[in-house]
Amino acid sequence: MDGRDLVRSVRMVGSVQGMRTVRSAWRRRRADARALVGRGAERARVPGLLIGAEPGPGGGVVRFARSQLLVRVAVGGAVFWSWDGAGPLPSYALAGDGPDSDPRARLEPDANGGWRVVSERLTVVVSRHGAVELRTPGGVLLRRELPPRWWEPVAGGGARWVQRSEVPADARFFGLGGRAGGPRLREGTYRLWNSDPGGRFGPGDDPLHLTMPVQVVVSDAGTHLVFHDNSWSGGVALREGEEGAGSGHDRPGSCEVRIDGGPLRCWVVAGTPARVLQGWTALTGAPALPPSWALGPQHALGSGGEQEVRRVVAGYRERGLPLSVLHLDAGHHDAHQVCTAGRDRFPGLPRLADELREDGVRLVPVVGPAVRASTGDAVFDSGLVVGTEGAFVRDPQGAPVLGGVWPGECVYPDFTDPLVREWWGALYEEWLGQGFTGVGHGTNEPVAFSAFGDPSLPRSSRHCLEGRGGDHREARNVYALAMARAGYEGLRRLRPDERPFLFSRSGWAGMQRYGGAWSGDVATGWPGLRASLALVLGLGLCGVPYSGPDVGGSDGPPSPELYLRWFQLGSYMPFFRTHAAIGAGRREPWEFGPEVLGHAGRALEERERMHPYFVTLSQLARLTGAPYVRPVWWGASGDRELRDCEDAFLLGDALLVAPVLEEGADRRTVRLPRGRWYDTATGQAYEGPARVVVDAPLSRVPVLARAGAVIPVRGPEGLLELEVWAPPSGRTGGGLVVRDAGDGWAGAQVERYTSRLLAGRVVVERDGDEGLVPYPVRMRGLPAQP
Numbered sequence: 150m151d152g153r154d155l156v157r158s159v160r161m162v163g164s165v166q167g168m169r170t171v172r173s174a175w176r177r178r179r180a181d182a183r184a185l186v187g188r189g190a191e192r193a194r195v196p197g198l199l200i201g202a203e204p205g206p207g208g209g210v211v212r213f214a215r216s217q218l219l220v221r222v223a224v225g226g227a228v229f230w231s232w233d234g235a236g237p238l239p240s241y242a243l244a245g246d247g248p249d250s251d252p253r254a255r256l257e258p259d260a261n262g263g264w265r266v267v268s269e270r271l272t273v274v275v276s277r278h279g280a281v282e283l284r285t286p287g288g289v290l291l292r293r294e295l296p297p298r299w300w301e302p303v304a305g306g307g308a309r310w311v312q313r314s315e316v317p318a319d320a321r322f323f324g325l326g327g328r329a330g331g332p333r334l335r336e337g338t339y340r341l342w343n344s345d346p347g348g349r350f351g352p353g354d355d356p357l358h359l360t361m362p363v364q365v366v367v368s369d370a371g372t373h374l375v376f377h378d379n380s381w382s383g384g385v386a387l388r389e390g391e392e393g394a395g396s397g398h399d400r401p402g403s404c405e406v407r408i409d410g411g412p413l414r415c416w417v418v419a420g421t422p423a424r425v426l427q428g429w430t431a432l433t434g435a436p437a438l439p440p441s442w443a444l445g446p447q448h449a450l451g452s453g454g455e456q457e458v459r460r461v462v463a464g465y466r467e468r469g470l471p472l473s474v475l476h477l478d479a480g481h482h483d484a485h486q487v488c489t490a491g492r493d494r495f496p497g498l499p500r501l502a503d504e505l506r507e508d509g510v511r512l513v514p515v516v517g518p519a520v521r522a523s524t525g526d527a528v529f530d531s532g533l534v535v536g537t538e539g540a541f542v543r544d545p546q547g548a549p550v551l552g553g554v555w556p557g558e559c560v561y562p563d564f565t566d567p568l569v570r571e572w573w574g575a576l577y578e579e580w581l582g583q584g585f586t587g588v589g590h591g592t593n594e595p596v597a598f599s600a601f602g603d604p605s606l607p608r609s610s611r612h613c614l615e616g617r618g619g620d621h622r623e624a625r626n627v628y629a630l631a632m633a634r635a636g637y638e639g640l641r642r643l644r645p646d647e648r649p650f651l652f653s654r655s656g657w658a659g660m661q662r663y664g665g666a667w668s669g670d671v672a673t674g675w676p677g678l679r680a681s682l683a684l685v686l687g688l689g690l691c692g693v694p695y696s697g698p699d700v701g702g703s704d705g706p707p708s709p710e711l712y713l714r715w716f717q718l719g720s721y722m723p724f725f726r727t728h729a730a731i732g733a734g735r736r737e738p739w740e741f742g743p744e745v746l747g748h749a750g751r752a753l754e755e756r757e758r759m760h761p762y763f764v765t766l767s768q769l770a771r772l773t774g775a776p777y778v779r780p781v782w783w784g785a786s787g788d789r790e791l792r793d794c795e796d797a798f799l800l801g802d803a804l805l806v807a808p809v810l811e812e813g814a815d816r817r818t819v820r821l822p823r824g825r826w827y828d829t830a831t832g833q834a835y836e837g838p839a840r841v842v843v844d845a846p847l848s849r850v851p852v853l854a855r856a857g858a859v860i861p862v863r864g865p866e867g868l869l870e871l872e873v874w875a876p877p878s879g880r881t882g883g884g885l886v887v888r889d890a891g892d893g894w895a896g897a898q899v900e901r902y903t904s905r906l907l908a909g910r911v912v913v914e915r916d917g918d919e920g921l922v923p924y925p926v927r928m929r930g931l932p933a934q935p
Contacts, residue, residue: 176551180544180607191300194308196232196279199263207250208266211275218275222254223247225431226270230281231414232297239615240378241627242658244434271419283417289370292316293401297413311407312377312415318390318399320368321792323780324691325385327359327666329680331687332780333795334387341383341408343594343626343655345604348730349672349704352680358594358669360626361658363691364404365425367786373419374429376658380626382608383408409622422783423775429692430774434662436694437637438771439723440892442511443587443650444763445473446720446753448736449515449699449728452481454494455501462510464737470750471757475505476589476726478515479555502584512585513650517592518632519559522551528576532562532569540569542621543611550610552597561595561606564631565624566613573632574639581643587650588636589667593629594655629655630663637663648892652724658691665695665724673702673733678715679796679810685722686798689776695767697724706734709741710812710847713748717850718808720752721800723763723777748848761861761869761889766801768887768897777801785822788838794820803858803874803884804829807843807851817845825856825877827930834930856930857882859902859913864925871922873904873913875930881905 197214208220219236221229225248229237237247254268259275266273271291274282279296293315301308322334325341330352340356350357362377362385383406390402418428430436448465450457458475465472481494495501502512520528520541532540541549541560549560562569577588596604605625612624633653640649651664660666668684671677681698688696700719701707707715716738719725727736734740738749766777779799782791797807797819805826807819821837828835828843829852835841843851854860857876861884864870869888876882886900901916911928914920 176607180550180609183545183609185609191302194299194301196296199275199277199279202256202264204256206252207254208273209256209264211256211264213279216279218279218281220256220266220273220275220281222251222266222268222271222273223432224249224251225428226251226268226418226420227428227432228266228268228271228273228283228417229414230273231412233413235412235414237378237414237416239617241380241630242376242378242433244432244659244662248432271417283373283419285371285419290317291368291370291373291419292366292375292417294415299413309407309409310413311405312413314375314404314406315401316366316390316404317368317370318392318401319789320366320390320402322387322389322402322404323365323367324361324363324374324687326361326363326687326691327357327668327684327696328687329354329357329671329683331683331795332690333793336388338384338386341381341385341626342603343629343657345592345594345596346670347604349670349677349702350680351672351674351676352683357684358655359629359657359666359688361656361691362406363429363658365422365690367422367782367792369787369789371419372422372425372786373417374425376416376429376432377406377408378414378416378658379408379411380623380657381409381411382622382625411623422779422786423773426690426692426774426776428774430661433659433692435771436661436692436774437651437664438648438767439665439695440587440648440650441760441764441767441889442473442509442892444723444760444767445725446471446756447474447476447724447726448472449476449478449726450481451478451729451731451733454481455497458501458505458512461737462505462508464739466508468739468746468750470738471753472510474511474513474726476513476515476728478728478731479517479591481514499582499584502586506584506586511587511650513587513589514580514585515589515591516580516636517554517590518561518564518595518628519552519554519556519592519597520562521556522549522558522560529560532560532572535572536566536568540566540572542606544607545609545611550606552595552606554592554596554598559597562632563612564628564635565615567615569613570631570635570638573635574637574642577636577639578643581640587640590629590632590636590651590653590655593632593653594625595628627657629653630657630660633660633663646893648894652695656693661693661695665697666693667696667724667726668698670703670730671698673705673707673711673729675711675810675812677702678711678718681715682718682798682808682810683795685778686780689778690780692774694770694774694776694778695723697722697726699726699728701727701729701736702733703728703730704733709745712736712741713745713847714809714850716749717752720756721778721798721806721808721852723767725756744847751848758863759860760863761886762801762803764889765861765885765887768899769801769885772897772899781805781820781822785838788822790838791820791822803855803860805853805855807845807853809845809850815844815846816842817851818842819851819853821853826853827856827874828852829854829929832930854929855882856880857904859884859886859904861886861924864927868925870925870927871902871913872927872929873911875911875928876904876906878906 196216259265281294283292295313299308386405391400610621854874882904
């Protein structure tokens, strides 16, 4: 053990907990040494030569000497393939039973001696040796999967495998969950193992809280998403291609996926970025729709009691600052125990919650999965009698696994067991009864404090995995996803008329069905600010549209300038929350001086004005899978320069936001996609594609509106109005509006608007209803008009 590790752990959790982390680390090491036998001699296997094929629904089975490949095209265009008989189910990622097969897709011989499956959006070509090519209907290569390789222990057991692939030389990689070094993923190896980085992280740290084997690849040939549906521990190695390398020939980019066990199965969706995310959402489920109040500004307290809550809320109100949600972090629990609040600090919690709610502020707790292993603890005692073996993760000998966390020695619910999910969801009745609304999940990778090594449960820990059984190597990455499901389903049962509000620090593919994500403990500093944007963009491309960073960072007091720039960025994120770890300083806007307070107040005012637009984006994300925050290449993936842009983003289709990510900057360069763009502060018009230099004073960050955009905003009287940016002459624009129907389950009514320039005037019409527009319209981008 490195003595520095122990020093760090003691500083983080105190001397008593610090020594407990040493015991936990040694216990984990001993458990795995006893239960996980070394693999010993291994035998490599490849598919071998093709020997035949059998047509089937949506494709068929191609047989090789030592393996077989299933290829199936689903209704909607997604392609599934798997080796050695693996099917699409069971899967934690897929929604329901998965899509039906496309009856139009058929397996047929290929001219090169292999087989192919032709579908509307993709052609899958299988070679005689087991390579799989994905081509566009026009024959352009998107991706080539080389024959896979398995390594199986001679004495038996699960096989680990590697799948290598090639992509066009101009391709760029995105995704793989929440990565601080993105959104574009450079050459290197990225681990697939949800991890606590230890109190802070920046762009160079990997892995983080939320990993998933979802790649989005963008090239001139098109955009495609690849998902290896396997939750085992593993890694992805990426190498960018090079055009004109070696005697004028392109060197393709490459990807190598290595997984420690489980099935080799894969889904691919191809098309425009919008179509890809729509297809991915059809596979994994529509994103949960946050209540409209969860699209407002939020603030988190790391410690303190009822007086502190009242002081902070009063501070917002006295200064005329809007606030929708106040989060109580884990430090508010009674001795850190789950589903409790310190009675001495919150003697009148239900009354406090009611008073705040009357003032428009909801209280939301942050809950971790660790349960104190102490007889007499209500949650622990009730968990012992769930099912036949209790609710908690067990070791190979059948005893509950122990880990040191904030409450002390803890056990961990096994959320991969349906009975445990039902039991856990029912526990939230206590929270709701105290007046809380919704819940946040933290330390749910899950975490067991460790003085050295990985702060995780022993990899030999046993999980239910929906009755199949398995160990922590397979269950860890889906642990938080299953916990989110338990919480979401519990909240729906307890409050069936309200949309649940749930967000999570960790998760996996498909987690958007149950809620959103927060960044975790991003380091305070300018690199942490940049990492915040990368995380949100990456998660959006993986199908998690509702996410956001902790404004100000986690581990120390930011400078006033850094705090303000982070605040301005956060005000354009779906999940907009200020937060800090205990002892890292305060995060209320007035704590950074009057100048910062004034500028932050204007950012809050703009966020409130844009609330109808965020409501519309949330509804569209549920309907189409399109994230609120999108890379600037979203509508122009053929523009190579835009693929490399990492310091700006699109908010929906209408706005381009260019945050300030460097200290001392008051001007910055912005890369514009094709078309006309207006600086929303000055009204100046720019023509793209181009690089332009715009002012970025401390009072604001540059925001540009697309010409022709129709944006729903909140007017001076609080009523919805349309902000319309003039289209160029001879061109049309438009936008969508989804009105806020409350926080229940009313269906979305999408209104479509078209804008055009006629005789120097902007005309706006609504599709249907004889073109009548039921809202006030405010014109921008033209001289004042009567």
